[in-house]
Amino acid sequence: xxxxxxxxxxxxxxxxxxxxxxxxxxxxxxxxxxxxxxxxxxxxxxxxxxxxxxxxxxxxxxxxxxxxxxxxxxxxxxxxxxxxxxxxxxxxxxxxxxxxxxxxxxxxxxxxxxxxxxxxxxxxxxxxxxxxxxxxxxxxxxxxx
Numbered sequence: 769x770x771x772x773x774x775x776x777x778x779x780x781x782x783x784x785x786x787x788x789x790x791x792x793x794x795x796x797x798x799x800x801x802x803x804x805x806x807x808x809x810x811x812x813x814x815x816x817x818x819x820x821x822x823x824x825x826x827x828x829x830x831x832x833x834x835x836x837x838x839x840x841x842x843x844x845x846x847x848x849x850x851x852x853x854x855x856x857x858x859x860x861x862x863x864x865x866x867x868x869x870x871x872x873x874x875x876x877x878x879x880x881x882x883x884x885x886x887x888x889x890x891x892x893x894x895x896x897x898x899x900x901x902x903x904x905x906x907x908x909x910x911x912x913x
Contacts, residue, residue, distance in 0.1 A: 769803045770835075776807035776904030780821040782884060787812030792903070794837075797865045802906045806837055809902040812889045814843075816900075822849070822885040822907060824878045829912040832873040837903025838862035844893065845902050848886035849876060860902065861893035867905060875912065 769775070777791035792808035794801040809818055824830075832849070842860035846853065854873040885907065889900045 770906060770908075773802055773835075773906035773908045774823065775803050775805070775906050777803065777805045779807060779885070779904075779907075782819040782821050784816070784818045786816035787818065787889075789818055794905075800867045801837070802835065807904040808837075809887065809904075810899070812843075812900050812902070814889050814891050814900065816889050818887045818902075820885045820887070820904075822883040824880055824883055824909065826911070827878065827880045829875060829877050830909040831875050831912060833908045833910070834871045834873060835905040835908075836860060836868045836871055837865065837905060838868050839865045839901065839903070840895075841897040841899035841901050842892075843889045843896070843900035843902060844891045846888045846890050847873060848884075848888065849873070850883050851886075857890045859893050861896040863895075873907075878909075 789809045838860045844859045846857045892898045
């Protein structure tokens with residue numbers, strides 16, 4: 769496990785408009801996934817959203833980053849935090865199953881408690897098998913002093 773991260777597979781699902789979120793064992797793809805697993809969202813289609821509870825232990829300003837998964841049948845996803853768009857859509861296509869580490873999601877002021885991390889499938893790379901899958905290994909909150 770990567771120390772100090774919030775494991776994707778441990779996040780509580782608040783709502784979904786389609787698809788099936790579940791934990792997936794990633795040991796068959798190598799040892800680069802924290803906790804040897806990720807949150808795997810399958811059977812979603814463009815426009816579908818998945819809302820996850822993101823716990824924050826202490827009020828403060830944080831740099832937020834994530835590690836996602838890329839693969840030949842993964843989609844393009846837009847991330848949101850508490851209804852605010854986190855950058856541009858992220859293309860998760862790769863010919864191989866690989867982690868995408870260091871995905872910067874910005875600097876945010878967060879209060880103690882539960883926040884809402886929303887994932888929206890926006891499409892797929894032209895080279896991808898159009899299955900629109902998504903994998904979230906972890907979210908990292910780094911306090912800004």
